[in-house]
Amino acid sequence: MVAFIIRRFLASVPVVFIATVVIFLGLRLLPGDPALVLAGQDATPETLAAIRAENGLDQPLPVQYLIWLNNVAHGNLGVSFFTKTPVGQLLQQRIPATLELGIAAMILSVVLGIPTGIVAAVRSRRMPDWLVSAFNGLAVAVPGFWLGILAILLFSLVLGWLPPGGRGDFFKDPIGELKFLLLPAVTLALPFAAGLSRLVKGTMLEVLNDDYVRTARAKGVDENGVVWHHALRNALVPVATILGLQFGRLLGGAVITESVFSWPGVGRLIRDSIGNRDYAVVQACLLLLVIVFVVINLLTDITYGVLDPRIRLSGGRSR
Amino acid sequence: MTTSAESVAPQVVVPQKRRPFPTRGSWLRRQPTWVQVLFSIARGPMGAFGLGIVLIMALLALFAPVIAPYSPVAQHPGMELKPPGAQFWLGSDDLGRDLFSRILFGARVSFAVGIIATALGAAVGISTGLLSGYLGGWVDSVIMRIYDALLAFPGIIIGIAVISILGPSTLNVAYALAIGGMPFFARLMRSSVLSEREREYVYAARCIGAGNGRIMFRHVMPNTLAPLLVQLSLAMGFTVLAEAGLSFLGLGTQPPDPSWGTMLNDSRAYLREAPWFGLWPGVALTILLVALNFLSDALRDALDPHRANLR
Numbered sequence: 286m287v288a289f290i291i292r293r294f295l296a297s298v299p300v301v302f303i304a305t306v307v308i309f310l311g312l313r314l315l316p317g318d319p320a321l322v323l324a325g326q327d328a329t330p331e332t333l334a335a336i337r338a339e340n341g342l343d344q345p346l347p348v349q350y351l352i353w354l355n356n357v358a359h360g361n362l363g364v365s366f367f368t369k370t371p372v373g374q375l376l377q378q379r380i381p382a383t384l385e386l387g388i389a390a391m392i393l394s395v396v397l398g399i400p401t402g403i404v405a406a407v408r409s410r411r412m413p414d415w416l417v418s419a420f421n422g423l424a425v426a427v428p429g430f431w432l433g434i435l436a437i438l439l440f441s442l443v444l445g446w447l448p449p450g451g452r453g454d455f456f457k458d459p460i461g462e463l464k465f466l467l468l469p470a471v472t473l474a475l476p477f478a479a480g481l482s483r484l485v486k487g488t489m490l491e492v493l494n495d496d497y498v499r500t501a502r503a504k505g506v507d508e509n510g511v512v513w514h515h516a517l518r519n520a521l522v523p524v525a526t527i528l529g530l531q532f533g534r535l536l537g538g539a540v541i542t543e544s545v546f547s548w549p550g551v552g553r554l555i556r557d558s559i560g561n562r563d564y565a566v567v568q569a570c571l572l573l574l575v576i577v578f579v580v581i582n583l584l585t586d587i588t589y590g591v592l593d594p595r596i597r598l599s600g601g602r603s604r
Numbered sequence: 605m606t607t608s609a610e611s612v613a614p615q616v617v618v619p620q621k622r623r624p625f626p627t628r629g630s631w632l633r634r635q636p637t638w639v640q641v642l643f644s645i646a647r648g649p650m651g652a653f654g655l656g657i658v659l660i661m662a663l664l665a666l667f668a669p670v671i672a673p674y675s676p677v678a679q680h681p682g683m684e685l686k687p688p689g690a691q692f693w694l695g696s697d698d699l700g701r702d703l704f705s706r707i708l709f710g711a712r713v714s715f716a717v718g719i720i721a722t723a724l725g726a727a728v729g730i731s732t733g734l735l736s737g738y739l740g741g742w743v744d745s746v747i748m749r750i751y752d753a754l755l756a757f758p759g760i761i762i763g764i765a766v767i768s769i770l771g772p773s774t775l776n777v778a779y780a781l782a783i784g785g786m787p788f789f790a791r792l793m794r795s796s797v798l799s800e801r802e803r804e805y806v807y808a809a810r811c812i813g814a815g816n817g818r819i820m821f822r823h824v825m826p827n828t829l830a831p832l833l834v835q836l837s838l839a840m841g842f843t844v845l846a847e848a849g850l851s852f853l854g855l856g857t858q859p860p861d862p863s864w865g866t867m868l869n870d871s872r873a874y875l876r877e878a879p880w881f882g883l884w885p886g887v888a889l890t891i892l893l894v895a896l897n898f899l900s901d902a903l904r905d906a907l908d909p910h911r912a913n914l915r
Contacts, residue, residue, distance in 0.1 A: 560854060
């Protein structure tokens with residue numbers, strides 16, 4: 286098991302390496318002199334040279350890359366040249382908001398997706414199955430940002446039940462914060478809930494046809510027992526491993542949802558920083574996302590290995 | 605199950621539910637494969653709907669300059685945010701531009717980005733996947749490691765990363781989405797090549813002296829196209845959605861050019877006064893996405909070897 290974890294960990298090192306090189310080069314090769322940005326337009330050649338030397342900008346690119354990595358490793362992500370605040374501080378303010386939205390959407394998609402999937406499988410080819418399938422088809426096809434706009438239109442502007450955007454403080458006013466959270470979380474969760482529901486339905490249908498389910502029925506276990514104790518447990522193994530990847534995709538989707546609902550998270554920070562050409566912030570955000578996704582993928586692979594020894598022993602690839 | 609000697613019939617597989625092209629199908633059997641596939645798609649209600657809607661929207665996009673009553677960027681002072689009516693069929697936006705015309709021209713952006721990004725991603729993905737699967741060894745390792753790294757991230761994040769480097773524009777969105785689409789084509793291609801390259805016809809080609817390039821592109825590739833076609837239609841749907849999403853974030857098509865995503869973003873400030881402004885672009889986008897979904901489902905059914913009703 287330890288060997289498996291180490292192997293998976295080492296396999297993700299090249300991903301991080303390639304990603305950091307791309308992020309570094311991509312933003313360094315842009316037109317515009319970073320020293321000029323730091324010093325201001327009317328800096329003398331001497332100050333420019335001093336700033337270059339100080340920041341290592343006179344070094345060859347590979348050396349600059351190492352300096353940058355070293356800075357990042359020490360938590361120095363640079364300074365936003367738009368707001369003049371350290372990027373680390375900006376991220377600290379934004380990360381909790383995105384996590385809050387992501388976790389809320391994750392819970393919602395599990396609560397919506399798994400039971401509907403079970404019902405659709407157990408009542409296959411009957412009314413509940415059709416209803417769930419129709420709903421899922423719709424939820425997957427309707428673009429999230431449009432759904433968000435429609436939801437704001439209906440629940441905030443016409444009915445006036447919920448705020449159209451923004452974020453409160455969960456610890457000071459939990460009820461108020463839930464109101465802020467409800468629309469963005471539901472909008473973000475719906476397509477994922479639909480995907481989850483389809484997956485659960487698929488694995489449940491497969492499992493319900495397995496021999497051991499027939500055995501359970503034959504020895505007289507009632508239908509509820511078959512579904513809940515025998516089938517569901519085994520059907521949820523692949524689902525559990527997909528959930529990790531789903532969380533990553535949710536964070537990707539959050540970039541757009543945050544913009545629809547003016548949610549002050551990392552997604553909005555990226556969007557605004559690209560608009561302002563605030564490259565230090567963009568760089569840091571991209572790096573953060575890379576690390577988050579690599580860690581999520583690693584954890585998913587390890588979960589898979591724990592749940593299914595065949596993957597662990599073949600040393601192989603879960604996807 | 606036991607079979608008596610009488611019941612051992614000749615090995616003819618007749619699909620039970622959907623009959624193969626029926627008794628009068630002799631005309632169809634003589635047609636090229638793609639015509640047969642088209643017919644097969646159009647037979648089911650969902651396939652017919654998907655194909656029909658996609659074709660209609662493509663035609664509307666193509667002939668947008670002829671159909672549109674106004675220029676998509678023409679501003680009509682004093683006519684801002686008018687509800688749908690005789691002059692502006694779908695209403696007008698905050699700058700007094702005709703929404704119907706803008707949606708028609710927006711369809712062009714969706715189709716253009718969808719086609720360019722899918723074609724580019726498919727071209728690079730398919731050829732690298734082919735190389736990877738056919739040559740194996742270190743070439744395979746290097747190519748697949750790069751694609752693994754790309755696959756670790758959701759498409760929209762790759763799009764944002766690429767655009768933050770290239771800068772926002774319609775064409776850059778197409779490039780960004782092409783990069784995001786490559787790994788899917790490459791993986792699909794690689795896995796079919798891995799099974800195809802051990803086939804007899806490959807050995808036969810090698811025996812008569814064909815080189816690697818010829819075997820790869822002339823012999824192996826045509827035999828791996830079916831799953832790729834399905835992936836093409838799926839990728840098209842994803843690209844159309846992602847283009848709208850990136851434009852919605854202000855990272856795609858730049859004003860004043862119309863794109864459904866940009867229009868949706870602009871409409872957010874006027875939801876109270878002009879709900880139709882945010883309604884129509886979303887309706888258009890959703891219809892196109894649903895149609896593309898149906899189309900790819902029908903295509904998969906038509907090409908699935910297990911349900912093959914084509915010979």
